Amino acid sequence: MYFLRDFPLASFNTFGVAATARQFAVVSSEQALMRWCADHGKSTPPFLMGGGSNLLLTHDIEAPLLQLALRGARVVFDEGPTVLVEAMAGEPWHPFVLWTLKQGLCGLENLSLIPGFVGAAPVQNIGAYGVETAESCESVMTVNTQTGEPREFSNAECTFGYRDSVFKHGLDGVRDQYAITRVRFRLSRRFTPRLDYGELKQELKNAAITAPSAADVSRAVIAIRSRKLPDPAVIGNAGSFFKNPVVAADVAASLKSRFPTMPQYAAPDAQIKIAAGWLIEQAGWKGRRLGSAGVHSQHALVLVNHGGATGAALWTLARAVQADVQQKFGITLEPEPRVV
Ligand code: EPU
Numbered sequence: 001m002y003f004l005r006d007f008p009l010a011s012f013n014t015f016g017v018a019a020t021a022r023q024f025a026v027v028s029s030e031q032a033l034m035r036w037c038a039d040h041g042k043s044t045p046p047f048l049m050g051g052g053s054n055l056l057l058t059h060d061i062e063a064p065l066l067q068l069a070l071r072g073a074r075v076v077f078d079e080g081p082t083v084l085v086e087a088m089a090g091e092p093w094h095p096f097v098l099w100t101l102k103q104g105l106c107g108l109e110n111l112s113l114i115p116g117f118v119g120a121a122p123v124q125n126i127g128a129y130g131v132e133t134a135e136s137c138e139s140v141m142t143v144n145t146q147t148g149e150p151r152e153f154s155n156a157e158c159t160f161g162y163r164d165s166v167f168k169h170g171l172d173g174v175r176d177q178y179a180i181t182r183v184r185f186r187l188s189r190r191f192t193p194r195l196d197y198g199e200l201k202q203e204l205k206n207a208a209i210t211a212p213s214a215a216d217v218s219r220a221v222i223a224i225r226s227r228k229l230p231d232p233a234v235i236g237n238a239g240s241f242f243k244n245p246v247v248a249a250d251v252a253a254s255l256k257s258r259f260p261t262m263p264q265y266a267a268p269d270a271q272i273k274i275a276a277g278w279l280i281e282q283a284g285w286k287g288r289r290l291g292s293a294g295v296h297s298q299h300a301l302v303l304v305n306h307g308g309a310t311g312a313a314l315w316t317l318a319r320a321v322q323a324d325v326q327q328k329f330g331i332t333l334e335p336e337p338r339v340v
Contacts, residue, residue, distance in 0.1 A: 004024045004025070005022070007024035008020055009057060013055050013056075014232035015305050015311065016305050019058075019060050021065040022063075022064075024067070027070065029070070030070065030181050033143050033181065034143050037147065046063055046145055048066055052116075053116035053238060053239070054120060054124060054239070055238065068180065071088050072088045073118075081190050082189075083188070086183070087118040088119075089118055090119065091118040093111075093114050093118055094115070096118055097218065106190070106192070107135070107188055108131075108187065110128060110129040110131035110200070110221055111221075112218040113222045114128060115239065121137070122140045122160075122183055123165055123167040124164075125160045125161065125164060125165050129224070130197040131194050133160070136186055137155055137158065138154075139152050140152070140167075141184075144177065166178075191213065193217060194217075228298060230298070235306070237302050237303060240336050241318060241335060242321075242322075246273050247271065249272055251272075255274070261278075262274060274331065276325075277299060277301035279331060279333070280333075282329075285324065290317045290320065291313055292305060292309035292313065293309040294306050303317060303318060303321075311340075318335060
């Protein structure tokens with residue numbers, strides 16, 4: 001594994017913001033990663049990165065930056081209706097989803113067109129249109145960045161939550177303690193459509209599809225996402241910038257009585273999830289800009305780089321949005337991407 005010095009990261013983060021990695025290495029071998037971590041991980045803890053699609057860089061990275069770019073995907077075992085597949089962390093997510101569909105495997109179709117690499121899927125417990133990674137993730141292979149030792153996390157050990165997992169915090173509160181190298185998914189040859197999300201059901205209905213296949217669902221998700229969410233290849237963004245806040249039922253009821261049109265959804269533990277996009281739109285931010293940093297005009301949950309915005313400018317905008325939502329609704333919005 002070798003390092004490049006003062007490496008520009010603008011094309012390595014989907015916000016397209018300028019920042020520099022003092023030392024940058026592409027990790028394409030698990031053995032090399034283990035060796036480097038054993039030799040250097042403790043003295044110089046690395047900064048880990050995948051596809052850079054869930055990252056806001058507000059300054060340069062001084063720690064050695066490791067981009068996990070291990071490639072490949074394979075069927076581990078195929079017995080009856082259940083099939084275990086393994087993808088390397090650096091596989092781009094959407095092509096991997098399409099590959100599973102081509103193998104006749106179901107379970108990831110609702111997660112089509114999400115940017116980023118496979119390795120980020122368990123970190124964020126990526127979710128969309130009623131399905132989360134946690135439901136099909138069997139286990140996650142990692143390397144302890146402080147010791148170089150491999151460790152497999154079972155699904156339960158990943159402690160998945162809404163856009164959350166153990167990998168976001170590390171077991172000892174150390175971020176980037178575990179570098180994800182491979183992810184295993186338990187998929188099925190039998191298709192059970194997951195159409196709880198109203199817009200997805202409507203999309204299929206509009207296409208006159210009454211008995212959808214997994215590929216039909218994937219195509220419908222691609223159509224919705226393409227319509228609603230800006231393409232990072234065209235305009236810099238990191239998808240939803242804030243998590244949908246989850247509040248206690250009595251708080252939600254009181255908000256509903258003051259704001260009857262507020263979208264609310266049932267969440268685990270009798271809590272209520274509130275649509276952050278709606279809160280931001282009501283706070284008057286949809287389509288607004290502070291210089292080159294803006295709130296997307298089609299979806300208020302997405303911050304965009306109109307061209308040349310710095311990470312600091314995007315963060316200033318995010319803070320202004322947070323402050324207004326806090327003032328109007330008494331709700332604290334939490335960023336979804338990693339803000340550095
Ligand atoms: N809304 C507004 N104004 C807006 C945007 C949304 O009022 O500008 C309202 C919508 O009308 C709707 C509600 O907010 O009633 C929810 O909007 P949407 O269905 O678009 O979903 P979301 O909650 O904004 C979440 C995920 C997305 C995922 C979609 C579909 C989070 C933070 N975001 O968005 O994930 O694709 O649901 O499942 O949970 C991502 O994480 O980057 C991401 C795009």
